[in-house]
Amino acid sequence: MKYTFGVDIGGTTVKIGLLDTDGTILEKWEIKTDKSNSGANILPDVAKSVLDKISEKKIDKADVCGIGIGVPGPVDSQGVIHNAVNLGWGTFNVSEKMAELTGFKCHTGNDANVAALGEMWKGGGMGYSDIVMVTLGTGVGGGIILGGKILDGSTGAGGEIGHIHVNDDETIPCGCGNFGCLEQYASATGIARTAKEMLDKWDKETVLTADDTSAKAVFDGVKAGDELCINVAKAFGDVLGKGLATIAGVVNPEAFVIGGGVSKAGEVMLGYVKPSFDKYVFKGASGAKLVLATLGNDAGTIGAAKLVL
């Protein structure tokens, strides 16, 4: 039996998985992300954890295919990270460093791109080789897989679809500094903000309250038939569908895989995105399916493991 390790480095914890070469997680665990000293201990800590696991499980090192790593920042196709502000890292070759520390073959990718690879391999995108993963969480993340390979982009910003421009009239800046980014409307934060704005002008009954206009409250309300919530969901779906239609016209994927906290609303959420997507998409690219991500927090470790296979 052959093994791979998948490592998903986040700002608070590092998720590590021991997998077989079919993508089944045999064991998974977390270690704390030590951000002290500009994050200098992070990779040594991961290396130690992996090597300890190999000893503990009495795995023959010759049976380890390698270590895949997802990191929160722009990574080029050579494995060089260009400033991971969340970790305190500057610019260096993560793959080389990890290979030095462990003796194994290592490959590194941006965490969102790596999660996309995981969803293609074992999740909502299984059976496809050209997908766009859209993660609707605090922000909107993205990863593009074409022909089974990550689209890194020339400076590691491939698939950063949360920051495509969708609204000329926005007056509040996005976290990135621009105005009118997709993330400002389609993230959990964006949905809550739209709901708050609509609630302020609403004079009929609704389940939403000034204390809770969260994306979860909105989609719970949608399921209960709440009119205001349905309006919020329509506004969300219109913007996101239009954004996905644009992306379809650029990279023409087989499927969009929608993940992140907002996707927990399930198929009902997709139902608000699809009509807008169908309306705006170029016909030649209109066959793309909209599907839900299925791997949750495991997408990162599974995708990372796939990097070395």
Added chain:
Amino acid sequence: MKYTFGVDIGGTTVKIGLLDTDGTILEKWEIKTDKSNSGANILPDVAKSVLDKISEKKIDKADVCGIGIGVPGPVDSQGVIHNAVNLGWGTFNVSEKMAELTGFKCHTGNDANVAALGEMWKGGGMGYSDIVMVTLGTGVGGGIILGGKILDGSTGAGGEIGHIHVNDDETIPCGCGNFGCLEQYASATGIARTAKEMLDKWDKETVLTADDTSAKAVFDGVKAGDELCINVAKAFGDVLGKGLATIAGVVNPEAFVIGGGVSKAGEVMLGYVKPSFDKYVFKGASGAKLVLATLGNDAGTIGAAKLVL
């Protein structure tokens, strides 16, 4: 010396080039596109023309690397065309058919994608491997090259950027059936239409006339300091820059190579696109250069030749 043939099949003529393996055109000529009988004669005519040239030049067949073909329609990565309406073609494998007819290795791509490959190899995109080619002609065509390879897309619609949605308020349909496509504003046709609309409301002096609001007249006027023309160019540049910024956020190229009739206006045209691009682009992808295409009508044959190398 080794040779390649580049074939650029259009609705009226087929451009054929004999090239060396460095991408230099040694000879180029055209044959008529025979669209009778659902275009059944097109490939046999091309095959005969290529084989005749080989005889005429006394080229040893062993020195021919192959034949690359650009066709006006969606082509998948296997060389299968899916309806080329301009030629009367349905669905079949162009590469296989041409290989049968000639005995040479053949590769086929969409004409806009192949032109993009040509510009990357020997034109405005030389030195880059990740480019987006934007052809501003009667319509807006596009081709995306990543890592030196064409992004075909899952159904051959990769890089069809003329039909990304940029205007919610459009009431006139695009040729594709949608409303508010980039092509409706950034093509030569779109510029002429914007100019006409602005001219109708203009009560000051201008070089534009109801008879000539063409893109050429507009940019000639810009160079002469005409205020109305400058307004038209600003409107064009704002829309195109915003569209390119969106594309940059998806595929993060090193450069956009702008070609087609509108690009003959030269650097002055890019000067209207750049401020809008800079305003809307995600910072992580903002390094992309805007450059002019340089190969003109030869991009298709040169790019086609590159397909087989």
